[in-house]
Amino acid sequence: xxxxxxxxxxxxxxxxxxxxxxxxxxxxxxxxxxxxxxxxxxxxxxxxxxxxxxxxxxxxxxxxxxxxxxxxxxxxxxxxxxxxxxxxxxxxxxxxxxxxxxxxxxxxxxxxxxxxxxxxxxxxxxxxxxxxxxxxxxxxxxxxxxxxxxxxxxxxxxxxxxxxxxxxxxxxxxxxxxxxxxxxxxxxxxxxxxxxxxxxxxxxxxxxxxxxxxxxxxxxxxxxxxxxxxxxxxxxxxxxxxxxxxxxxxxxxxxxxxxxxxxxxxxxxxxxxxxxxxxxxxxxxxxxxxxxxxxxxxxxxxxxxxxxxxxxxxxxxxxxxxxxxxxx
Ligand SMILES: NC(=O)c1ccc[n+]([C@@H]2O[C@H](COP(=O)([O-])OP(=O)(O)OC[C@H]3O[C@@H](n4cnc5c(N)ncnc54)[C@H](O)[C@@H]3O)[C@@H](O)[C@H]2O)c1
Numbered sequence: 001x002x003x004x005x006x007x008x009x010x011x012x013x014x015x016x017x018x019x020x021x022x023x024x025x026x027x028x029x030x031x032x033x034x035x036x037x038x039x040x041x042x043x044x045x046x047x048x049x050x051x052x053x054x055x056x057x058x059x060x061x062x063x064x065x066x067x068x069x070x071x072x073x074x075x076x077x078x079x080x081x082x083x084x085x086x087x088x089x090x091x092x093x094x095x096x097x098x099x100x101x102x103x104x105x106x107x108x109x110x111x112x113x114x115x116x117x118x119x120x121x122x123x124x125x126x127x128x129x130x131x132x133x134x135x136x137x138x139x140x141x142x143x144x145x146x147x148x149x150x151x152x153x154x155x156x157x158x159x160x161x162x163x164x165x166x167x168x169x170x171x172x173x174x175x176x177x178x179x180x181x182x183x184x185x186x187x188x189x190x191x192x193x194x195x196x197x198x199x200x201x202x203x204x205x206x207x208x209x210x211x212x213x214x215x216x217x218x219x220x221x222x223x224x225x226x227x228x229x230x231x232x233x234x235x236x237x238x239x240x241x242x243x244x245x246x247x248x249x250x251x252x253x254x255x256x257x258x259x260x261x262x263x264x265x266x267x268x269x270x271x272x273x274x275x276x277x278x279x280x281x282x283x284x285x286x287x288x289x290x291x292x293x294x295x296x297x298x299x300x301x302x303x304x305x306x307x308x309x310x311x312x313x314x315x316x317x318x319x320x321x322x323x324x325x326x327x328x
Contacts, residue, residue: 001280002058003032006081008066008114010036011044013196014133018087018234019049024056028238033058035079039065043091043197050069066110076117083129085241086111086141089165092199093137096161097136107164108171115175115183123182131241132172134187136226136251138160141288148226149291151187151249158286163260182246186237188295189253193230193316194321202315205264206322209273219283221261224290228254229308230318239302250302253293256310266311270319 007023009015024035036053038044040063046053053061055070062072066088086112090096090103121300122128139149140156157166175181192202208215236252244250261278268275299305308314 003082004079004087005032005034005083006075006079006114007034007036008084008086009038009042009044011046011048012087012091013043013193014191014230014233015198016048016195017086017193017230017236019052019059021231022070022234022238023059024048025054029056029058034060035075035081036166037064037066037075037131038088039063041090048195049150059113061236066113066116067105067292070112070294072117076121077133080125081118081121082127083131083132083241084114085133086114087133089133093159093161094199094284095158096164100160100176103164104167105159107161108167111168112171115171115181119175119179119181124177129246130172130175130181130183130240131237131244132168132185133185133237134185135162135165136187136189136253136291136293137288138166138169138187138292142290142292144290146290146292148253148294149251151189151251151297158288173189176247184244184246184299185249186240187249187251187293188233188236189226189228189291191230192227193235193318201260202241202263202267202318203322205267206271206319208327209268209271209277210323210326212273212277214279215264215268215277216279216281217261217264218281220286221259221264221278221280223287224257224292225260226254226291226293227263227310228252228257228306229310229314232306232308235296236302236304240298241306243302245301250298251281251293251295252304252306253295254310256306257290257292258310263315266315267319269314271323
């Protein structure tokens with residue numbers, strides 16, 4: 001019999017790519033139905049998954065806010081889910097500095113709503129898996145000489161965003177420790193690829209470059225992020241969901257640490273634009289210096305590793321996608 005899995009936040013960047021490349025794959029479609037919920041905030045666009053919703057009867061969509069405990073309760077009553085993958089979140093660090101409340105409401109309390117309903121189903125019928133999509137930002141920041149984060153690095157989040165994600169991770173952990181709800185957590189580095197909202201770093205740089213407008217670079221531009229192509233991330237999510245051990249955390253990294261300034265320069269070069277478009281602006285408050293992620297546990301235990309190389313493949317593919325949208 002087919003299983004029904006709840007996917008949250010799949011009108012956004014990572015989730016919509018998950019629908020395209022994982023949920024619609026023939027082998028997966030044969031075994032699973034997916035119910036997608038999204039509140040359609042500024043970051044969610046139903047157009048991102050409209051072709052898939054129109055073409056595939058194993059996908060259903062409901063516009064629901066995960067903060068709405070009654071609607072989430074009714075949804076779990078309607079569908080006897082065998083699992084949840086929670087992509088839904090407020091995800092922009094800059095917005096969390098301006099307005100932190102919504103980050104706690106969605107990322108912490110919304111997650112708690114999902115966990116409580118998951119637990120009720122798990123206790124009623126067993127056979128359940130809950131996957132929480134988290135971030136490497138929960139580990140805090142690194143200096144150049146520090147070793148990359150592992151799954152046992154202590155949580156030390158610095159922004160309201162990462163603090164809300166770390167809080168959600170701890171609530172998830174508690175549901176495993178207290179109730180034995182089969183929870184797994186993935187922590188990934190910065191995703192890049194098609195369908196990201198344009199205020200995030202890589203699409204913003206591309207959009208500004210295409211329009212010959214200044215590319216804003218925080219501080220000195222020396223901050224380092226590890227970049228993972230969104231399809232590599234989503235392959236890892238599915239591996240962890242289907243084969244990960246309950247109660248465990250799995251890091252998913254891209255093996256592509258780059259300084260922000262270098263990424264902006266690569267984009268300018270690929271588009272044939274001058275570096276004079278770079279504009280250094282006041283640094284983000286509490287800006288984490290470096291993220292780097294050790295994913296050898298996921299590699300060893302689940303046979304996953306990132307495939308898409310940053311400069312040679314992923315960045316060009318991403319630039320081509322946004323060029324089609326924005327080039328005049
Ligand atoms: N983008 C990254 O680089 C990155 C890195 C690490 C972790 N993550 C995590 O991955 C997940 C997805 O990130 P993304 O980049 O796709 O984010 P996104 O902001 O592009 O999309 C988030 C989606 O969640 C929906 N949403 C927001 N609040 C909701 C609510 N209350 N109820 C229901 N839906 C709601 C939005 O409408 C949107 O469709 C998030 O949990 C994020 O914390 C992202």
